[in-house]
Amino acid sequence: MNAEIKQQIINHKIVSIVRGIPKDSLIPVMDALCRGGIRCVEITLNTPGALQMIQQAKEAYGSRMLVGAGTVMDKPSAVNAVFAGADFILSPVLDLEVIEVCHSYSRVAVPGIMTPTEAQTAWKAGADIIKLFPAASLGTDYVRNLLGPMSELDIMAVGGISADNLTAFLENGVCCFGIGGELVNKKLAAAHDFESITHRARTFVELVQQ
Known part of the structure; x- marks a missing residue:
């Protein structure tokens, strides 16, 4: 299961990060993203009611859309996200226990790294992306330099x-993106400006398709 989900994420290239929006805006926001061509959404666990929103x-x-959990900082949070239905698990940090949970439940593990040592540690632990x-x-030069000796990384x-x-970033070797406020933010959701979200989604989708 996780290999198929990983490939879908890489094929679609964009994961829309949904953070801090009200629960009653979730489906209209997802509808707007879907109309714009987005097929992967991450709901961050520091959003009130996040687990219920994932479900x-x-x-x-x-x-029709992959739904992941973001800002997953520890093993209990990862387990809760899996049981809420998350297809993939993202974190801003590297926590090996979170990767282990993903393996146990055949979910895609996307741990956060900043250094080459963290990247190697995550990859050896079985991180999918x-x-x-x-x-x-960090910049695009950093990506190119990191991939020089570590070209196996996604x-x-x-x-x-x-x-x-x-x-x-694409030209320097990145395979996919997590995009937050440039796609969906609390201001747009509060204003029910779903048309702007669709327009932004189309802009990003067109960029990765070029």
Whole structure:
């Protein structure tokens, strides 16, 4: 199961990070993302009611969209996310127990790393995709230099990714992205401005398809 989900994430290239929006905005936001071509959504666990939202999203979308859990910091949180229905698990940090939970339940593990040593440790522990965070702060040269001796890594760039820098990250070896406020943010959700979310989604999808 996890190999298929990993490939879908890499094929679609964009994971929309949904953080801090009200529960009643979730389905309209996902509808807006889906209309814009997004097929992978991450609901962060520091969003109030996140586990219920993950369950709600999976019930509403089934196999039409992948739904992951983000900001997963420890083993209990990972287990809770799995039982809520998360297809993949992302973290801003490297926690080996979280990777073990993903293996136990055939979920895709996407731990966060910043250094080459962390990247190697995560990869040897069986991480499916390496989340480079904060990507924009580190820059595209960092990605190219990291992949020089470690070309086996599948890197997801997260943190500060925008329409202005996405193409440069792709050209330097990134395989996929986690995109937060540039796609969905609390202000747009509160204003029920779902058309803007769809427009932003289309912009990013068109960029990765070029």
